[in-house]
Amino acid sequence: NFKIEKVNLNGLVTAKTIAEDNEGNILVGTLSKGLYILKDTVVQKTITEKDGLLSNMVSQINVDDKNNIFIGTSRGLNKIDQYGNIHIYTEKSGFTGIEAKQNATYKDAQGNLWFGTVKGVTKYQPKLDEEKVNEPLTFIASLQVNRKNREMIPNQKLNYLENDLNFEYKSICLNNPDAVLYQIMLEPADRDWRPVTEQTVASYPSLAPEKYTFKVKARNSDGIWNTEPITYSFTIYPPFYKTWWFILSVVIAGILGIISYIKVRERALVKEKKILEEKVEERTAEVVQKSVELEKKNKHITDSIRYAKRIQTAVLPPEIPFDNTFVFFRPKDIVSGDFYWLEHIGEKEMIAAVDCTGHGVPGAFLSILGHSMLTKxxxxxxxxxxxxxxxxLDLEIVKALHQKNVKGEQVVNDGMDLALICYNKDTDILEFAGGYNPLIMIRNGELEEIKADRFPIGMTTIHDNKKFTNHEIKVEKGDSFYIFSDGYADQFGGEDGRKFRKKNMKDLLLSIQEMPMKEQGEELERFILDWMKNHDQIDDIVFIGRRF
Structure with a gap:
């Protein structure tokens, strides 16, 4: 009874020949991947050209009575002895055919091995092949320094310009000289042995000053390496300015120079200190006096601004006279360039959100002027x-601010952006006009933006012959209307410090439609404060909403 089991050989492998050694291991020769050694169904080892095979194309496998494995390849015959050494048989060692024919191998009754090649049959008699354990005779043949031959004196001393070295090394192998391989290493330049090579010359250009040891070892055709490498030591000395004694002397000289400089400088600094102390005392007295004066002036200016805030607050409506209406008003500074205006004339209710040029004190002057002119x-x-x-209002502002025919005075080129609505309670008609600032209407969950004219109040150098457009809207129950300055949408904040933008503001308005108007105003304020976080407010904010 037998069974067939699948063996994983790690990739696409073409088997050319199969044999079994005396220990029951399965030996598989492949077309291009060398020899596989399997125990049961597990790959124990893979032997290739890197390990010493003449070729990865294996076409014959045979085993002698001592369990030595013979491998016929496309470039000659290898023997893996019981110690793991890989021996080489080529034309120079009697294997004249070189290229082994597939599965053309046989072991006769006397233990002789026969190998078929492209040039006939080769007979191998194990009894006549004595075990050779002699190490290869390896030596360093010559040394070149800067491309010139140099006598190999033990512990050779070289200057920093003699840093281009070539070593020539050889190993004697009488039965198959072509099978000799080498490994070299230069300590401490190389961390490990370099790869196995057939080269017999090693070049080391531009070596840094250091103590070095060159090592070489060889492997003969029987696969035996030198147990101890052949070595040659030499030292490349640095230039004088990199020697320890020169560096130490420079450091000492530098320290002495620094100490001398410090001593001289200390004497000069003591004199300068006395002079500076006298000047500092004089300047300190002057600074203290000016500081007191500035503090008084600053307090006077601040008090004046706070009083201006009281005036501006008094001008603004003290309370909202309309139902279902909120006003969110947040100045950037103590006083504001934005303002709101509420007026009730007969059956008409008027609301305006105004953004004057600038903010702070300049904007406040213009806001008071604009508020009084609207009322007038x-x-x-x-x-x-x-x-x-x-x-x-445009005519009034132009007339008030542009003081022409005043010699030496510059024309004031300021103005206002605003949105103004007027609701007629008798007709349920809402009228709107705006300069840059639009009107937002939300009806049945749908948001609509009524655009304003693209010119402001005032600023005559921007537009001439301005005429504002009047919009009429039939109000339905539940409609919500919003007017505002640009300070809300332009505020920087959030995690990445970007502008809030009008689109996000519209989405926010849609999300709070279920709230009463007072709560909407509170939510708008809470949201923008949370959005700002650690960012400064960049502009005044006025935001007005009304629901019918």
Whole structure:
């Protein structure tokens, strides 16, 4: 009884010949991957050209009575003895055929081995092949320094310019000189032995100053290496300026020079210190005096700004007169360049969100001027249509700010961006006009943006003959309207420090539609503060919402 088992040989392998040694191991010769040795179904070892085979193309395998394995290849015959040494038989050692024929091998009754080759049959008699354990005779033949022959004096001393060395080495093998292989190593330049080679010359250009030992060992055709390598030691000395005594002397001289410089400098510094102390005392007295004066001026300026805030706050509506309306107002500084305006004239309710040029004190001056002019236009001039209100406000601002015919004065080129809505309670009509700032309407969960005109109030050098557009919207129950300055959408924040942007602001408005208007204002404030985190507020913010 027998069974067939699959053996994994790690990749695509073409078997050419199979044999069994005296210990029951299976020997598989392959087309291009050398010899596989298997125990049961497990690969125990693989032997290739790197290990000493003449070729990875194995076409014959035979085993003698002493369990020596004979391997016929395309380039000659190898023998793996019981110690693991790999012997080589080529034309020079009697194996004249070189290329072994596939499976053309036989062991006769006397233990002789027969090998068929392309040139006939070769008979091998194990009894006549004495075991050779002699190491190869290896020696270093010559030394070249900077391409010139140099006598090999023990512990040779070279200067730093003599750093290009060539070693020639040889090993004597009478039965098959071509089968000799070498390994070399130069300590400490090489960390390990270099790969096995047939080369008999080693070159080492541009060696650094160091103490070196060159080592060489050889392997003969019987696979025997030198147990101890042949060595040659030499030293390359550095230039004088890299020697320890020169470096030490320079360090000592440098230390003495530094100490001398420090001593001289200390004397000079003591004198300078006295002079500086006198000057510092004078300057300190001056600085203290100016600091006191600046502190008084700063307090006066700050008090003035805080008083201006009280004036600006007094101008703004003290409370919201309309139902379902919120106002989120957050100045960047103590006073603001943004402001909101609420007015009630008969059946009409008016709301404006205004962004003046700049912020802080300059913006505050313009905001107070704009607030008073809006009130004057609707109350004194009786203009109630948003577009006409903005047209008149534009004329008033241009007239107030552009002080022409004043010699030496520069024309003031400031203005306002704003959105203004007017709701008629009798007709349920909402009118809108805007300069740059739009109106957002949310109806039945759908958001619509009503665009403003692309020019501001004032700034006559930007646009001439401006006429603002009036929009009319029939209000339905549940409609929500929002007007705002650009400070909310332009605020930097978040994890990556980017602008919030108008699109995200619209998404936020849609997400809070189920809240009452007062809570919407609180949520808008909470959200932007959380968005800012550690970032400074960059502009004034005014945000107004109303639901009908």
């Amino acid at each position: 236009i609707v109350r004194e001039y009786g203009i109630h249509e948003p577009a006409k209100i903005l047209d008149q």
